[in-house]
Amino acid sequence: MVDIRAFYHNTNPRKTLDLARPEDQALYIDFSALRQQDPIAPLQAGISFFSPDEPTCQLFTGHIGCGKSTELSRLKTGLEAENFHVVSFAASDDLEMGDVDVGDILLAIARQISLSLEAAGVQVKATGFHAFLRSMNQFLNQEVTGLAVNVPGFGEVGFNEQDQSLSLAMGIGKITAQTKNSLALRTRLRDYLEPRTKGIIDAINTELIEPAIAQLKAQGKAGLAVIVDNLDRVEDALKPFGVRQQNYLFVERGDQLRQLNCHVVYTIPLNLCFSGEITRLAQRFGNPYVLQVIAVENRDGTVNQAGIAKLKELVLVRAFPELAVAEREGAIGQLFDSEEALNQLCLMSGGHVRELLMLIQTWVMGERTTPLTRAGLDAAIRAQRNQLLKSIDPEDWPQLRQVHRSQQLSGKECYQTLLRSLLVYEYCDQAGSWFVVNPMLRGVKELQDR
Secondary structure, X not given: OOOHHHHHHHOOOOOOOOOOOHHHHOOOOOOHHHOOOOOHHHHHHHHHOOOOOOOOEEEEXXXXXXXXXXXXXXXXXXXXXXXXXXXXXXXXXXXXXXXXXXXXXXXXXHHHHHXXXXXXXXOOOOHHHHHHHHHHHHHOHHHHOOOEEEEOOOEEEEOXXXXXXXXXXXXXXXXXXXXXXXXXXXXXXXXXXXXXXXHXXXXXXXXXXXXXXXXXXXXXOOEEEEEEXXXXXXXXXXXXXXXXXXXXXXXXXXXXXXXXXXXXXEEOOHHHHHOXXXXXXXXXXXXXXXXXXXOOEOOOOOEOHHHHHHHHHHHHHHHOOOOOHHXXXXXHHHHEOXXXXXXXXXXXXXXXXXXXXXXXXXXXXXXXXXXXOHHHHHHXXXXXXXXXXXXXXXXXXXXXXXXXXXXXOOOHHHHHHHHHOOOXXXXXXXXXXXXXXXXXXXXXXXXXXX
16 A cells, blocks of 8 residues: 555655665665766765875766765765764855855854864864864954854854854854854955955865864874865856856866865756866866766667666655555556556656656645556646746757757857756766656747747
8 A cells, every 4th residue: 555645755756865874775776787886886986995094176067956965975884884973064055055155165164174073072272273263253243243153063053253152163154154044244254254265275174174074083083074065056157356156166267166174075067067167177076977867868869778777766765665566566556557657747847856846745735545556647747847947048049949859958158057057967878868857848839849
């Protein structure tokens, strides 16, 4: 018997699987055999096999919602199994993604490292860093003294620059929590931080990271690794000085992001892999590792049966996590009125995991009982297609028609517009990449040849 509520809960597209938890591990499907390479294996090897005692800095990217956070959870679990202390966090929890600077990222990393070390019982004095935080508080004195701010992990905390009892994590959190919601405060703080960026990096290294690694190794740990997720969500806004925010952070200021003396993995926007700055980016960090969308069709337009089969596994394990793999196939009739409906669900997702989960939830919400019907799926598809159509500018249609005809995508702006908005997916095989229009748009009149 299908528990429709549990199925709905298990297909929440906003939930990242935490592979350290057995109940989440049971829901995980390994797609690496369908990708040209497992992107997590080289990331992990770069840290634990090739350079365990030397700092590394690597980049990870892919379509938003294609499963990067879940794969990074697998990286965290793998590194912890090799005895690394791993600090993994979502940058969007600390930062305003429409307005980010290098100093913001560095402070967020310092806060999360400090928070994780405190939880692990590793104590670092960081006397100079504490003094630096007090000077920041004093600089912001007119705006923030006496205010109470909600610091993630600590709750409501009053603001008083004379208070020297705060932990490093709380001290940084008080500042970043307040400035995240105030453009004026962010601007004022950056005026203070910008000429001191090198000093911030030195303080993080000498007073936080290096003493922490020494203590961790004394406890038998292999080292310290930091995974900064969700930086791929940084908006491509134009900075006041005329540089796009994404290029500014990872290309113009990339050298500073890679100066931390521990292992660091940053997620970055997929757009950067299709920009004119990819060479400079690779010179600073090495080539980014890309998590590919699962191909549901081949270059010749035929259905990719291996991709569909693996996506069906993902759907069925979310519905029947308690059943053995061999038993799930036999339970399809309990969940859907036909296997053809399940096949169509996977095909219309385009192989994009979050799109697949969103489509399931729209379908389940519409019917709220099983077996789910093909008519209910068609209604869910229409609803999501209508939402997608509303996001398309008229000037995008000529390029979409070209992609539909040629399977190619040309022009930096097209990459940034069509890929980021999930209007186009990139698939990859041994011959290289090709592009397809989101299957939700197949058949709409605007996509037909003109």
